[in-house]
Each structure stands twice: as C-alpha cells, then as structure tokens.
Amino acid sequence: MQNIIDELSWRGLIKNKVSGTECQLKKPTTIYVGFDPTSDSLHIGSLLPIIILIHFQKKGHKSLALIGEATGFIGDPSEKKDKRIFLRKEILQKNTESIKNQILKLLKFYSEKIELLNNFDWFRKIYFLDFIREIGKYFTVNHMISKDSVKKRINNNKNGISFTEFSYSLIQGYDFLYLNQIKNCQLQVGGSDQWGNITAGVELIRKKTGKKAYGITFPLIIKPNGMKFGKSDIGENIWLDEKKTSPYKFYQFWMNISDFDIEKYIKIYTFFSKEKIKNLIFKHREHPSKRLLQKKLANEMIEWIHGNEISKKVIKVTNVLFEKKKEIFQFLDEETFISIYDHIPHMFLPFKEFEKGIFLLDILKKSGFFSSKSEANRALKANSIHLNKILIKENILIKKENIIGKKYILFQFGKKEFFIIKIE
Structure with missing residues (x-):
C-alpha cells in the first residue's frame, strides 16, 4: 500500500490521529466520513472530507460516505455557542436527498464509486431503552463533560447544554460501532472539531468488541473573520449549490x-x-x-x-x-451579455426611464450595494465608481446614450464588485 499518511500530511490534511493509525493503514482499510444534513447544500469546508475519501480510494482503501439524517435530529454541539434549532423531519429528509445528490455528482467527476449510507436506516429500528442500556453504559458522564465541545457550553453559556445535544457523541459513536460490525470499518475521518466524537467511537468499539479502531482529523478551513465554514453557522459561506452561491x-x-x-x-x-x-x-x-x-x-x-x-x-x-479597455464592449455578442447578467448582481429597468435620464446616485441606491445616496456619494468622491469601464467623478445624468448595445449598463464599485442593469 502507498503511504496515505505521507500523502495527506504534505498536503496539510492531517491535524490529529489516533495512536496506531499509520500502522493500520499499511494494509487495505475501510474508512468513513459523516455529513450532517443541517442544510440543503454542502460548502467548500465540506469538500475536504470528500477530497480525503477520494485520496483513500485512490490509494487502494475503501471509502464510505455517511449522511447523518439521524444525527441531524440531534445536532452536534461541537464549536457551537448556543443550542441548535431543531429541523423538522421533512426538512431533514429534503436536505439528506440534496446532499446525497451533491456527493454523488462530486464523486462522479473523478469516477470514484464510494458507497453512500444513511444512519437513519439503522437508528429508526432501535428502541430508546435498548440503546441507553446497551450503549450508554459504556460512556461515563465524567468523561463526556470533560470533552471541549461540552465543557465550553457548560462554562460559557448560561443556558448550558441540553441532554439532547449532550447525547450526540453516543449517537456518532454508535455509527462507528455499527459500521465496524457491518462494513468492517476501522477508521473514521472528520474535522478537528470532531476529535472528541471520533475518539468516543474508538473507545466504544474497544470496550464493546475488544477490537482496535482508529481516527484522523483534518484542519478546518477558516473564513477571513476567523470562523469556520459551517452549514448552520451565521455569516456568509461559499456554497456548492449555485442558487446559494x-x-x-x-x-x-x-x-x-x-x-x-x-x-x-x-x-x-x-x-x-x-x-x-x-x-x-x-x-x-x-x-x-x-x-x-x-x-x-x-x-x-x-x-x-x-x-x-x-x-x-x-x-x-x-x-x-x-478587462481594463472599454473598447471590449464593441466585440461582445448578446450571449456574452446574457452570461454577465446571469452571473453577477443585476437589475431590470424599463427603457422609458432613460429617455429623460436618471441620475447616477439614484441608480446606485437602487443597486443595493449602498444603503443610502450619501454612502454612494462618498464612493463617487473616492473615485470608486466606473460606468461601462469609465471612471465617474460626479453625479451625472445617465441617458440612453450610455446604454451598451441598447440593452445594458455595467457598473463597477472599487476593484472587484460589479453590477449590471438590463434595459428593455
């Protein structure tokens, strides 16, 4: 077997690993990664576990992708300051199907056939009392509250942590046990915030079956504001669904x-x-x-x-x-303009509004990029506004003569923000 640990390490895809993992991976090993359906789309942070699954598969190991519809009912407390909002069953089912299709599409691009599973398929068959009796006895409360994800919620939040979220590591631990028994899965991979949940599964397998199990975590991708990319986190994410990003x-x-x-x-x-x-x-x-x-x-x-x-x-x-040259518009066809309109923020205005003209600041306010005319005016005075690639320094009256190809007007704000108006 080619050394997968060396491959992932030089790429910066390993944060922690359970002792003995490297030795285990010298032979073919079945691994799994879980995806909680807390949204109807994955994001760029979710790509890391998929990339790792593909790396393992390419090196001769067997990869499993687990969609956690059951764990989605609970909500992982890791890295959460407040309790999760529970999603309705029909929303979880919709999210599960959406994420499943995304994963299949991503894997198909690299021609990788990785088995997809849903933990709701086995959890729906388990009785609560049986689970608490047969699985809960292997988890001590003392050990569970020592985990960072639980400790932070207890110490830093006046609302504490609910029993529902507290039980999350039991549910994920059981997933690992189930896959170990049914699929001979010996390794779980997850983000660095999943270390506590992964080791809970490793310990459960050891205590219940006497077998050794292993785990690897990868570093989280962090936004410029220092927060991780997450499906249920507040703030902007870079989603894989084109309707969201x-x-x-x-x-x-x-x-x-x-x-x-x-x-x-x-x-x-x-x-x-x-x-x-x-x-x-x-x-x-x-x-x-x-x-x-x-x-x-x-x-x-x-x-x-x-x-x-x-x-x-x-x-x-x-x-x-x-392109800095304004002459480029002379060579663009209608299809290209349609693509520009479809891919950047845009707005439609009737042609009659341009017969007498519209002042630039009025349009800038309508664009939504500025909260007020005064804010737009400050950008204008700072030489931050371009109209059809021409720098504008005053509140000019925009007329039909400014329309490109009798249909479009393109605005640029600063170096990277664009807005286009379609006129008909």
Missing part, C-alpha cells in the same frame, strides 16, 4: 485567495502531484502578480463543482469584467 462568486472566492494562503489551498483542494504543485508554486513565486496559482485553482474548482459549460462561461465573464 453563484458560480461567478464561487470562482471569485478562489481568485481572491491571498498569496499567503494559496500555496496551502492548492495542496488541499487539488489532486495534482507533489512535483506538479512544486513547479506551480515556483512559477507563481517568480511572478506573483500574474496570480498563476489562484487562476489554476479557480479553474479546477469551478469545473469540478459546476461543470465544463458553466466553467467556460464564468471564465469568459471574468475576463470581460476585469
């Missing part, structure tokens, strides 16, 4: 990764060989202004998540928007 915005996320982080991300999010990544990093360091790594990663990710057709459109839209 547009393909253009998804592409721009990768394009805007800092030079400090991009060398880490190119290792984490691609399956490029070590040699190829070294060469890419070397070329990037020679000319960092060309953003070679950002473009390479953005192109790989947009094609994987949204497919070849959307990928081509988004890349074309990006090239048009960031």
